[in-house]
Amino acid sequence: MTGIVVVGGGLGGLRTVESLRRLGYAGAITLIGDERLAPYDRPPLSKQLLDRDRLREPPFLCEPAACAAMCELVLGRRAAGLDAAGKAVLLDDGTEVPYTSAVLATGTSPRTLPLLDGLSHTVRTYDDAVRLRDAVLRHERLAVVGAGFMGCEIASAAAAAGTPVTLIETAPTPLYGALGAAVGAHVRDLHAADGVDVRCGVSVAEVRHDAAGPHLVLSDATTVDATVVAACVGVRPAVDWLATSGIALGDGIVCDGFGETSARDVYAVGDAAAWRYPGSDVPVRVEHWTTTTAQALAVARNLLAARDERQPLDPLHYFWSDQCGAKLQCFGLPRPGDEVEARAGADGRSLLAAYGDGRRTTAVLGIGRPKQVLQLRARLAAGAPFAEAAGAVRELAAA
Structure with missing residues (x-):
């Protein structure tokens, strides 16, 4: 049937x-x-x-x-x-x-890097995650290539477990394509403060093998231990x-x-x-x-x-990410080229941000500020102009 x-x-x-x-x-x-x-x-x-x-x-x-x-x-x-x-x-x-x-x-x-074929792990399935976890626990170090959401979350989880981690990203900051330079720089600093060796603006140029094992040679000629590599390149x-x-x-x-x-x-x-x-x-x-x-x-x-x-769908998009002991929450869809108003909290780790196209607010974001980001969400849902949301970011971040 x-x-x-x-x-x-x-x-x-x-x-x-x-x-x-x-x-x-x-x-x-x-x-x-x-x-x-x-x-x-x-x-x-x-x-x-x-x-x-x-x-x-x-x-x-x-x-x-x-x-x-x-x-x-x-x-x-x-x-x-x-x-x-x-x-x-x-x-x-x-x-x-x-x-x-x-x-x-x-x-x-998952996309892959041909240069890392046979060396790196990707994470799509439960079995993938178990294999990567077992390799990290066995070798007690990790290199993550790609600082998007998955790469950042894996690096954060490893660092929290006491594993030495190097996070490698071709863009100027982590999450650059998704959230822009200002928020990306804040995320970079959070990871660095938690002990992650963050390398931005570089790519993997070569894999070199010696008596100590495989190493990644980066485009700036520095090297990174490649005993365990997670490829998180989109x-x-x-x-x-x-x-x-x-x-x-x-x-x-x-x-x-x-x-x-x-x-x-x-x-x-x-x-x-x-x-x-x-x-x-x-x-x-x-x-x-x-x-x-x-x-x-x-x-x-x-x-x-x-x-x-039938009815069309008009959702208020929402996503979150757990990194560095904090929850990143975003409502709306940030877009390349958006204006960004980003302000760190007094603790230096939390953050609030608003995105806009010059007139309207396109997205609002918070790191470690769940109550305040919900206040910003209400303005986004009400169609607040970007100038209004940016002013609210400055006010709430200072509170």
Whole structure:
């Protein structure tokens, strides 16, 4: 019997299944995942990497038995193609899974550096995280290449466990592309204060082997021990399997405001999905946990509604990151070229910031200031001009 087929065994896939059941859908649901594990949460893989009390088992999003009760689980199978005309998902073992509607939630795949092939670890799966953790505990040192969110979180977790860590980034600061120079410089200083050896504005030029083991030779001619290396150089949407499907692809799976792809009755959620939000000129791919959850609920509602009764999604995007003993929280979407008003607190570690395009506020951020960032969030949600949000940052940071 055909029904709704969800491709992707992560957060987006499970939240779609849960939302469908919560909204009263009683039909067949099949969840396809490329790992043999029931859906689990991925953020803890980097945030809690070396916490000895965590990651003893996968951080399941719900008990595997409860998950199996909600849907038919097809685990350890990778989606290899999609026949939009025939309404079927093709698996890597040649099996075809028919659908009446499909939801694509395949997420992303880590980028790699060819220079580090065979030497470095990436962290996408629970098994990846366990292998990296065991290597760090065995060798008691770590080099992290790439100071985005995952790289910073892994470096922070290792430093908190007493492991010597070198964090290497080609940009001027950590998180430069995501949050800009001012906030990135503050994050750099937090990591340095916690004992991380932060190297910015440099790249890995060579891997050299000697009697002491492998070393990374950086573009400034300095070297870093490379006994254990984590490569955290970004991700790409996992959409290669859709190359011959006819579904429109860009920076991810192109969706309209309802989450539907260019193929009728095929929707997409999560890190691989680029949605067209109200007021957006182009589809936007957002790699945030809360956005994925909101998309899953919106798609479930739209799948169960008449086509002319579907509702677009207009979320207030939110993400967080645990680093250096503090929680970084951001509401909205900072953009390259935004103006930034950033002020550190009196303790020197906390921070508040507002981003704007000259007129409107595009995002607000706090590090270690949960109450104050919620006050800034209210201004963002109310459509406050950037000048007003910037003034609030100065006032609240001084309090």
